[in-house]
Amino acid sequence: MVGLKQGNGKRVAVIGGGVIGCLTALYLHRLGANPVVLEKGMVGRESSWAGAGILCPIHPWLYPDSFTHLVDTSLSMFPAMNAMLEEMSGLKTQWQSCGLLIPLFESDRIHHRESALNWSNRFGWNVEELDTNQSREHEPTINENVSGSLLWPEVGQVRNPRLLAAVRKALENCGVLIREQAEVCGIAKNGQGAIDSVHLASGEKIETDAVLLAAGSWSGELASQIGLELPVEPVKGQIVLLKDEPGKVNHIIKHDDVYLVPRVDGHILVGASMERVGFQPGTTEAVVNSLLEATYRITPGLKDATIVEQWMGYRPGSPDGMPYLGPVEGQPGLWVASGHYRNGVALAPGTADLMSRWIMGESPAMDLTDFRVNRPVTNIDKVGFPSAT
Numbered sequence: 001m002v003g004l005k006q007g008n009g010k011r012v013a014v015i016g017g018g019v020i021g022c023l024t025a026l027y028l029h030r031l032g033a034n035p036v037v038l039e040k041g042m043v044g045r046e047s048s049w050a051g052a053g054i055l056c057p058i059h060p061w062l063y064p065d066s067f068t069h070l071v072d073t074s075l076s077m078f079p080a081m082n083a084m085l086e087e088m089s090g091l092k093t094q095w096q097s098c099g100l101l102i103p104l105f106e107s108d109r110i111h112h113r114e115s116a117l118n119w120s121n122r123f124g125w126n127v128e129e130l131d132t133n134q135s136r137e138h139e140p141t142i143n144e145n146v147s148g149s150l151l152w153p154e155v156g157q158v159r160n161p162r163l164l165a166a167v168r169k170a171l172e173n174c175g176v177l178i179r180e181q182a183e184v185c186g187i188a189k190n191g192q193g194a195i196d197s198v199h200l201a202s203g204e205k206i207e208t209d210a211v212l213l214a215a216g217s218w219s220g221e222l223a224s225q226i227g228l229e230l231p232v233e234p235v236k237g238q239i240v241l242l243k244d245e246p247g248k249v250n251h252i253i254k255h256d257d258v259y260l261v262p263r264v265d266g267h268i269l270v271g272a273s274m275e276r277v278g279f280q281p282g283t284t285e286a287v288v289n290s291l292l293e294a295t296y297r298i299t300p301g302l303k304d305a306t307i308v309e310q311w312m313g314y315r316p317g318s319p320d321g322m323p324y325l326g327p328v329e330g331q332p333g334l335w336v337a338s339g340h341y342r343n344g345v346a347l348a349p350g351t352a353d354l355m356s357r358w359i360m361g362e363s364p365a366m367d368l369t370d371f372r373v374n375r376p377v378t379n380i381d382k383v384g385f386p387s388a389t
Contacts, residue, residue, distance in 0.1 A: 219232040
């Protein structure tokens, strides 16, 4: 966890006002830097706001081991980060441990049991294997045809909008400048080839010593404008919000066809589609109906839940499902923290701590070769981009 220190007052322009960008700016400030957050729209209103806040990677056994090491490091920082934010902001994030349950059915297209158990044992994740009766005791809404389930009782969740509100308030309370409606359209370099300023679409120039590209789904598009190839694209996700009795669903329920995230007030997030349709806005009846059909099939006990609303967001996807982290070779002063895809909130404290220290001159404490910005582009169907539609 970043501690209070005196730094060199390095000016850092953080492009992107999502949870990654804002939290990194806060950590930079606490290391003595002078960051400014530049957001093309409104802070935290894209992927960070729309997501479900599951504090566990989606099917981590499908990724290389380096991904789990990064996730484990990040999640270990969450309690201290949450306490810091609540103290600095005076706001509650509704972070809680509720556990995550994967129901198993004979009809599943992919059977995760063996891989999930092997991964959990190798990396020390506490997992319980439940039979049919135990599964339905834990979650009475589940289909009676469930053959069993896997339960990770220590997995947590956070309410994304509340987390973002706490990060923003913390930034404001310590005087970090946040610029909304500040679209970056280019960067400029000095005579030695190092970045010395960013240019806004308004014509304004902001002098800086370093730039962190953390613009989420817009990172790839912006990177191309500054001469960098970065294969980060939007992957649209639609979510439906249900309302039922508080405690009707006890754990996060994750299936390949749908996930359910219960809130303490009885709301249940149902998500989320994976659509490679560019920046196509809005929800669609077909996708919403597909999510609801999967919900009622897997948890028929929720058929009487009230449908409250629907929304969507753009995940910053990458071909292999892994984020891009680190400096850009040949462009001194340019850094990237983007492409976190479906795991942005879980990876937020680790990314912020790592990137802030790295930008301030401290070498990373772990091997980040698999996350380097110039790594080969390899599309991994199981975790990377879905097929374009």
